[in-house]
Amino acid sequence: MHCISKSRSVALLGGSLLIAACADVPLAPSSLQVAQQPSESVGAVQQTALVYWHAQQAVNGKTGLVADASATLVRNANGISFRISTTGLTPGNAYTLWLVVINNPEVCTATPCTAPNIFNPAAESQVAFAAGHVAGASGQGTFAGSVKEGTLSGWLPDRSFDDAMGVSVHLVINDHGPMLPEYMPDMIRTYRGGCSNASPFPAIFPATALADGEVGPNICRLYQAATFEAL
Secondary structure, eight states: OOOOOOOOOOOOOOOEEEEEESSOOOOOOOOOOOEEEEOOSOOOOHHHHHHHEEEGGGTTTTBBOOOEEEEEEOSSSEEEEEEEOOOOOTTTEEEEEEEEEOOOOOOSSSSSOOHHHTTSGGOOOOEEEEEEEEOOOOHHHHHHHEEEEEEEOSSSSSSOOOEETOOEEEEEEEEEEEOOOGGTTTTGGGGSTTTTTTTTOOOTSSSHHHHHHHOBOOEEEEEEEEEOOOO
């Protein structure tokens, strides 16, 4: 996962959704696809990608490649499974992982697709909750899940996931700030949970995103991301 170390500019940024997440295991920015090979499942294809800091983290001096982090996407005839293992999480902070599926990436004017492209109706994209947890003392974390082809619920209405091999996929981590018991489990299950109105929510995000979760006192920012281009 370290065969390419060049930094790139940062862009953006559930069918039935199965989720899993764990902290301290011995949860659009753009990342670069670095490998592709058949997985162990017949007919499946595995892609790997680097993980990058999201542009919203520049204010904290975090840019470019996330050290010792990687992401994997496995596509098969029925859907996709994904996993992102990362570092640099703030111990005690709550994080969520968001799955961005772009059904028509060919309409995008940039590669990977940027937020304006993702929210272009012609792209037929969807943004769905994928996983979440509170970071442990090590600052390491793994977010994982899977989604089947079919109806896909999320921020945008009337969307589906029809071609596992043909979609572009972004995995985007959101930082909700220090875990606050009174705002749990919203802080690890919703986009807005625990976040104040002063948070730098991207103006292009739909109202459904900003209504997803209970408003709180924390400043929340998009944190890290990886992207996978369509096959």
